[in-house]
Amino acid sequence: MGSIGVGLIGTGYMGKCHALAWNAVAPTFGDVDRPRLVHLGEANEALAQAKAAELGFARASGDWRAVIADPEVEIVSITTPNQFHAEMAIAALEAGKHVWCEKPMATSEADAAAMCEAARRSGKVAVLGYNYIQSPAIRQIGRLLAEGAIGAVNHVRVEMDEDFMADQTAPFNWKHDAKSGYGALDDFAVHPLSLLTMLIGPVSSVVCDMAKLGADRALADGGRRAVETHDIAQVLMRFADGVSGALMVNRAAWGRKGRLALQIFGSAGSILFDQERANEFQIYSTSDPAAVQGFRTVLTAPEHEPYGRFVPAPGHGLGFNDLKVIEAREVLRAVADEPARVIDFAAGLAIERTVHAMARSFQTRGWVDVA
Amino acid sequence: MGSIGVGLIGTGYMGKCHALAWNAVAPTFGDVDRPRLVHLGEANEALAQAKAAELGFARASGDWRAVIADPEVEIVSITTPNQFHAEMAIAALEAGKHVWCEKPMATSEADAAAMCEAARRSGKVAVLGYNYIQSPAIRQIGRLLAEGAIGAVNHVRVEMDEDFMADQTAPFNWKHDAKSGYGALDDFAVHPLSLLTMLIGPVSSVVCDMAKLGADRALADGGRRAVETHDIAQVLMRFADGVSGALMVNRAAWGRKGRLALQIFGSAGSILFDQERANEFQIYSTSDPAAVQGFRTVLTAPEHEPYGRFVPAPGHGLGFNDLKVIEAREVLRAVADEPARVIDFAAGLAIERTVHAMARSFQTRGWVDVA
Amino acid sequence: MGSIGVGLIGTGYMGKCHALAWNAVAPTFGDVDRPRLVHLGEANEALAQAKAAELGFARASGDWRAVIADPEVEIVSITTPNQFHAEMAIAALEAGKHVWCEKPMATSEADAAAMCEAARRSGKVAVLGYNYIQSPAIRQIGRLLAEGAIGAVNHVRVEMDEDFMADQTAPFNWKHDAKSGYGALDDFAVHPLSLLTMLIGPVSSVVCDMAKLGADRALADGGRRAVETHDIAQVLMRFADGVSGALMVNRAAWGRKGRLALQIFGSAGSILFDQERANEFQIYSTSDPAAVQGFRTVLTAPEHEPYGRFVPAPGHGLGFNDLKVIEAREVLRAVADEPARVIDFAAGLAIERTVHAMARSFQTRGWVDVA
Amino acid sequence: MGSIGVGLIGTGYMGKCHALAWNAVAPTFGDVDRPRLVHLGEANEALAQAKAAELGFARASGDWRAVIADPEVEIVSITTPNQFHAEMAIAALEAGKHVWCEKPMATSEADAAAMCEAARRSGKVAVLGYNYIQSPAIRQIGRLLAEGAIGAVNHVRVEMDEDFMADQTAPFNWKHDAKSGYGALDDFAVHPLSLLTMLIGPVSSVVCDMAKLGADRALADGGRRAVETHDIAQVLMRFADGVSGALMVNRAAWGRKGRLALQIFGSAGSILFDQERANEFQIYSTSDPAAVQGFRTVLTAPEHEPYGRFVPAPGHGLGFNDLKVIEAREVLRAVADEPARVIDFAAGLAIERTVHAMARSFQTRGWVDVA
Known part of the structure; x- marks a missing residue:
């Protein structure tokens, strides 16, 4: 398989940024294998298919759980509205996937604590999208x-x-x-x-x-x-x-x-x-x-x-979206168990x-x- | 007598600024009589004389009370160290002079309150040097x-x-x-x-x-x-x-x-x-x-x-010292019982x-x- | 075939920028089909293969003429050193391909005039990479x-x-x-x-x-x-x-x-x-x-x-490289015979x-x- | 007599600046005697009198030649419209006065050359008001x-x-x-x-x-x-x-x-x-x-x-008018035969x-x- 398999849930502005970053990280840095854009999840099948074509993902589903279940997916970008972060991130971690979740972390301190605990238990990489x-x-x-x-x-x-x-x-x-x-x-x-x-x-x-x-x-x-x-x-x-x-x-x-x-x-x-x-x-x-x-x-x-x-x-000059590409490189470092700025x-x-x-x-x- | 008679106590940086302002206010604004620089007070006679020559004052004394007592002095610029403000300002007001005193007002809230009370009682103009x-x-x-x-x-x-x-x-x-x-x-x-x-x-x-x-x-x-x-x-x-x-x-x-x-x-x-x-x-x-x-x-x-x-x-562009010239004009407005920004x-x-x-x-x- | 087939000759900094732009133009704009990265040319086969993997191109050749000859390639990005622009651009145009060539146009006025003439004759889109x-x-x-x-x-x-x-x-x-x-x-x-x-x-x-x-x-x-x-x-x-x-x-x-x-x-x-x-x-x-x-x-x-x-x-804020993405969108407009800013x-x-x-x-x- | 005796011809904006500078140079620098503001010339007697009172000059005339002729005047500030510079500056120099003349120097190259020649012959200080x-x-x-x-x-x-x-x-x-x-x-x-x-x-x-x-x-x-x-x-x-x-x-x-x-x-x-x-x-x-x-x-x-x-x-911060005060100090240096920036x-x-x-x-x- 070689390079890392990526899943993406959510294709709003931040979903687009994640997709652009996954596309750009190898050409930009020249020191990592180009990630494979495996599986994209959206609210329904049609939207998922359209977005997969646009963003360059191989597969698409109208159910986010299919993304997490996909055996070729090794890391899941979660860019859905905040109230879904906890459920999705915990499910992904429990399925043995690394997680790159947009901030803010969660809508309650309890949810954030549960996410943190799930990350600890899983031993997987769990990173928040603090791009600045x-x-x-x-x-x-x-x-x-x-x-x-x-x-x-x-x-x-x-x-x-x-x-x-x-x-x-x-x-x-x-x-x-x-x-x-x-x-x-x-x-x-x-x-x-x-x-x-x-x-x-x-x-x-x-x-x-x-x-x-x-x-x-x-x-x-x-x-x-x-x-x-x-x-x-x-x-x-x-x-x-x-x-x-x-x-x-x-x-x-x-x-x-x-x-x-x-x-x-x-x-x-x-x-x-x-x-x-x-x-x-x-x-x-x-x-x-x-x-x-x-x-x-x-x-x-x-x-x-x-x-x-x-x-x-x-x-x-770099642009705001470039920060996400740098972040993607750091996430890949964390996945590779190297020191990472996350x-x-x-x-x-x-x-x-x-x-x-x-x-x-x-x-x-x-x-x-x-x- | 015509134009206003000015006394100055203290010739440090702020004293110099007051003197420059009294010199400049008439040429600059062109709508007030040139103040007469009557009497300058410093810590000793020799210094007072030297400073009077430099700053353009007619008379000089080594005792600040002589400035306040001078009948030709109608307004007193007080630019001495802060701990002397209260005593001098109150004395000047009680002598029926207007006062233009540098900030900060006093070294204690009690002194500031006493100065305020003296001003109220005197009915004279009592202004602080807030130049900004x-x-x-x-x-x-x-x-x-x-x-x-x-x-x-x-x-x-x-x-x-x-x-x-x-x-x-x-x-x-x-x-x-x-x-x-x-x-x-x-x-x-x-x-x-x-x-x-x-x-x-x-x-x-x-x-x-x-x-x-x-x-x-x-x-x-x-x-x-x-x-x-x-x-x-x-x-x-x-x-x-x-x-x-x-x-x-x-x-x-x-x-x-x-x-x-x-x-x-x-x-x-x-x-x-x-x-x-x-x-x-x-x-x-x-x-x-x-x-x-x-x-x-x-x-x-x-x-x-x-x-x-x-x-x-x-x-x-104007400079920092020009603010004092504007302030002098406002003090003259206050003395003339016109609306003044002080x-x-x-x-x-x-x-x-x-x-x-x-x-x-x-x-x-x-x-x-x-x- | 659907979306446009892209060839790229040269993978220095500007080659990388073209590749990033071709990757990003569909996700960024959301109003064009994602271009297919068909064929990459470099100075030798091994470098071409490595760069194709990194930049996301399907095929690679050590001979730039193979890129131009590829029937699936409809537009050629030329990002080689300036002295090669004229030969490559003219060849591509003569092969019936659209050309997107980095500036400066050529190393002599005569070459530039020849390129211009080749573009005129071909009826194809011929755009220079003026990103500012x-x-x-x-x-x-x-x-x-x-x-x-x-x-x-x-x-x-x-x-x-x-x-x-x-x-x-x-x-x-x-x-x-x-x-x-x-x-x-x-x-x-x-x-x-x-x-x-x-x-x-x-x-x-x-x-x-x-x-x-x-x-x-x-x-x-x-x-x-x-x-x-x-x-x-x-x-x-x-x-x-x-x-x-x-x-x-x-x-x-x-x-x-x-x-x-x-x-x-x-x-x-x-x-x-x-x-x-x-x-x-x-x-x-x-x-x-x-x-x-x-x-x-x-x-x-x-x-x-x-x-x-x-x-x-x-x-x-946008970054310098984002300008190339905008330029790619304009090139696609020109190819589609729409008014384009190029x-x-x-x-x-x-x-x-x-x-x-x-x-x-x-x-x-x-x-x-x-x- | 002691300090230098000053004449001023012209009381527009630049005349005011000269007057302010002559007033301020001693307090500001503290290393020169306060110049004596001797004689002010304006277009007519009444205006001259009014301006002398405002700017602090002792005497006033409606004829600029009276200023130049005044034996107490040692230096003449010339701030009249440009076409008068040559005549006044040459007359002042010929009368043995130092001259501080506003720029531009003259309205013709010939006049400028004549002024330069008059200065050379006189051996007096002749400075132009280049304040920047x-x-x-x-x-x-x-x-x-x-x-x-x-x-x-x-x-x-x-x-x-x-x-x-x-x-x-x-x-x-x-x-x-x-x-x-x-x-x-x-x-x-x-x-x-x-x-x-x-x-x-x-x-x-x-x-x-x-x-x-x-x-x-x-x-x-x-x-x-x-x-x-x-x-x-x-x-x-x-x-x-x-x-x-x-x-x-x-x-x-x-x-x-x-x-x-x-x-x-x-x-x-x-x-x-x-x-x-x-x-x-x-x-x-x-x-x-x-x-x-x-x-x-x-x-x-x-x-x-x-x-x-x-x-x-x-x-x-200093202001635009402060530059004239610095210039006055330099003019006094030139008069004292010290190295001067003019x-x-x-x-x-x-x-x-x-x-x-x-x-x-x-x-x-x-x-x-x-x-």
Whole structure:
């Protein structure tokens, strides 16, 4: 058989990204066998067939369990809506398949814990789709921190802002319903936390506030309904090793489209990053001559692995979808039992628990320790 | 007599700024009589004489009480170290002089309250030197908010960062001593609060955390001493009218030199400003056509009063010291009983109280209402 | 047979990009049949086999003529070194295949003219790989110009700068040899000209200057050799419709990595773009209110077709390689006889002629009309 | 008498700037005696009196010759319209006064040459008001170039753009009349040339093109009149020492307000500057570690003399008018026969000659050597 056999469940935007990544990982990296796209699952047979043709899968089924049962499938990409993650991931793991599941992990802490336990029992690879950690700039920032390029980190600020919920005249939708979760905290906080996990370490305690844009929204069919979620959340954090920080997320921040901005301050310099300009980062170093100290804008380049696998020239830029290709390479590393840069289900559960601690702090109006 | 007679006490950097401003206010604005620089006070006669010649004052004294007692002096600029503000300002007010006193107001809440009371009793003008509120960009932002250019404000983030305390190898100095105050909270928080006072309104409740870079510092003469102040402070805030916000200050943030960054989010747009690029601001408006919505970088221009009093062409830029000239014009307005854009002692006291509430929140580890 | 059969000759970086694009075009756009990767040609059989497995091609040959001869191949991607373009493209066209050939078109004006003539005779699609014209930002700029968003264009400046030739201590290499062409003019000028072709129109006359970094370079085996090419070129241009402009290219500009910067000035506004921040552009419009006029930084978004085919959320960014995927879609349009945004061999020849006119101007030290 | 006695002729914007500078130079620098503002000349007695009171001058006259004749006046600031510069400057020099005359020097090359000759004969200080050379950022760039921070300079690009002539619907005004000069070339080119004079050296040959926005303009009283000047000019340049460069000026570039942008490329790095963000500059150095090479944005600071005379803290920023204060200090140095950073009449004449050579190149459509 040779190369790994891939199953895919779900073909929305993230399903497409997984398919593109599985198609591109061998040409891009040139150091792995081209995965075989074996079996695609969708809600019904016709859609599954059409998508298989488009995405390059050999077989298609209208039942996701057929994907998992396929003996040629060794790893399952799960890109369905969040409420299905737990059931599918646990079933796949129990069937002896590796799992690459999109974030957020699950819709409850209990489900996330069950997924984590299933992964542990199976001994299989179980990875969450936290793509921002794969960016060449973020990886380089990680290397710089590890090398002590800015000395010992003492303070960090993270912002994640978009504006898809900013229009207050738009009617009540499912994201205003408490069933969808807390609001910006679920939607966004997991992403900065994935970066902080990689770059700084675990959060130990938090105090959180949340805010709404307005008390209620128009209903499509007349009348108004109280908004139950919070589009804005902000958190003061302390990390295990004495670092302090702030996390601010806002899904109603007009003008912000994909901002995920990091400010990391250390004893010998500072590092800045913003996902809206993902192909660059900034570093200030006290080792520069005094008269020319300043934030240096570094364009990503072949020096910043694995940028060079995509483009041989510096400053030409990777795109958001390329992050998924890098992630696919890391998943293949994990499957091959090599050291891999991934957020596995255990690390993912820690992120979920941090988010829930933030929500509790908002309820209790005080500091909360992250379990 | 004609034009106003000015006294100046203190000739450090801020004293020089006051002198330059008194010299420049008439040529710059062209709509006020040139103030007469009557009497300068310094720590001793010789220094006072030298400084009077340099700064253009007619008389000089080694005793500040002589400045206040001078019948030709109608307004007193107080630019001495903070611990002298209360005594001098109260004496000047009681002598029937107007007062223009540098911030921070005083070294204790009690002193600030006494100054406020003295001002009230005197009926004289009593203004604090909050210069950032005078910037053409900040004034324009205020106008835009008032006009509803970004709709109803719902969220605000403010950062003030510099790096003069960032070198952890530098020895213990007086700013590490608890006698100097809380740390970054005193040094910096009053500035963003002066802007928030003008642009958003009063803060109603806060939760605050503070952090140190290290537990102790080397002493100049050997040994080490525990650091008693906090170079980093961060605060979650709620405003009287439901707006939420965060305030982050750091006087040990490598690479930040004069950052005072505002992010203001509203129902129809957003506004950004950073004092390090004080001659521009950014606005995002949902009324722009969808395909070309983005943050617009607006260079300050004659449209942004009183920029045009300084330079007739847009985009040429004002400097930090020019803010003091604008402030001088506003002080003269207040003296003339015209509407003036100033932080008077009453508004200044409210700012001080907000800072003290933040410090209490850090002690109590919970939310604190601003009295 | 259904979907189009693809042949690929050459598997260097651009070959890889073509392969990735052929793999990705159907999943990304969702509106074309997935092309069949039929036949890959490389310099020898073994390399061809290995690359076919990696890139997903069904067959492989050590002789490029086998690719062209393959009856299942309907279109040939030519990504070999420039000196082979003419022979291969002409052969493919004569064999009745469509051709998608990387730029630069050819190593001589005569070859380029022959390619153009072969394309004309064949009636087949013959497209050059000018990828920058495909960027969502550039396309949006084109739409804005067409809509008159900045009025009538009167002036344009273009810069293309990188630094891969900047190290003067590096030894003489083939790019310093006159056999490689003029220098920066060949390497770079075609790219900005492809953009100007799309956005402004044809150049009518030019005056050009060129410069070297140094007279000679060290030879790897000792001694020095005169540098025969010019790393810097700069050109004043007039366009057919009265627009004036400047073109500056420099392949030895330290710090520039992928700069391709456009400044377009019109009667009602201006537009700026820089490929180093390819996911944004700037527009200044005189229709904005006077007090808030400024350059607006617009992040690319689903509004800017075909960004939305890649990512549903604005501000998340495309990468350099994604441009090739868009180009593949346009090539398929051309094959289907639909209006397509491409630089065909005729337009490519006009670009080549403009470059040669610039070189002549440098020789004659005067203005030269573009034929 | 002690300190220097100052006369001022003209009280428009530049006259105000001179007055402010004479008022501020002693307090700001603290190392010179406060100049005595002796005598102000304006078009009539009443205006002169009013302006003297506002600007702080002791005496006033409606005849500029009275200023020059005043025995207490040792230096004359000439800030009248350009056509008066030659007569006034020559008269002042012949009267044995030092002269500080605003740019542009004169309205003809002959007048400029006569001024230069008068200065030479008088042995007095004769300085032109080229303020941009005084900026702390530009001065620091000069120091960096002199230190070899970017190695040997090989290429330079300069742009100067504003938009005050951009509105094509505005009626014909005096700047469209050939009597006002060439257009953008007179208005703007002298400024970048003053910087190039300081930073790079003399221009040896040029080829220039110029362009108009439109052929004619509406007349205020009906009808239209042909536009005789060019709002756009662009020049390729060679410098005496083999450096190549381009100069582009445009007074009709929508959105540009005070852009004066420099790009300087050297063998070991690059330096960028833009007057619209005058309180920062950028440097790229090949001596930085490869993985973090990038353009460093340096905020001006006390390290960049004489920034620290204005503000003790870095990153707080100087304004456009502050440049005149620095210039005043340099003028006083020249008067004291100390080394001074100024463009004297001889250097100014060389700048004028370069501009006229550019204009001749446009006429002859070829390269022109600068005499």
